[in-house]
Amino acid sequence: MRFPRSFFTRDALSVAEDLLGHFLVRQTEKGKIVARIVETEAYCGITDKACHTFGNRRTERTEAMFLPGGHAYVYMIYGMNFCLNVVAAGKDDPQAVLIRAVEPLEGIDLVRENRKGIVNDRDLTNGPGKLAKALLVDRSLNMCDLVKGNELFIEKNLHPFDFSVVSAPRINIGYAGEFKDKPWRKYIEGNKFVSKL
DNA sequence: TCTACGATTTACT
């Protein structure tokens, strides 16, 4: 069962925390992959110096973040990796949640194939670029609808388990001035797939 | 046009 649009059209911090424990589903011609979201980061829009849309910067790249919540924002970083974000808040309120780590549950064989050469399962998806590669996420999925689409979407965990949410500073945003220490990274305490403690 | 650099990963010392 999926979340309604209204789940995503809230502030990025709420969406980042509430996505933990739920499922990211990737459907391709090669098969289906289901993974539990275990680590996220909130990028809170035009006032957040770490956010691509800081100062209401609107460019070809950031256009996806101006869509209503529930769409995908995929961009290339360091010329070799893709990062997957879930757009939050309303139309023209450019906030997003970076998916930093997931735990593969279904379609592990396909994940291993996509991440050829990786020995330990925990290294398959414990980072934003890693999970993008593992789930075959690239720019062709930018701006796709996670509420109605079939290639990539979020599914609600109908049998949630108890866990504690840890808040920590976001990773690699040293350029963000006073925003670099904001505890806007959220992860499931004790989960082995979290990228950094 | 031209230049600098990044919401990272991986390999090597």
Next chain:
DNA sequence: GTAAATCGTAGAA
């Protein structure tokens, strides 16, 4: 622990 790989984007010229 340190550094290379690698290129699209943003902002300046």
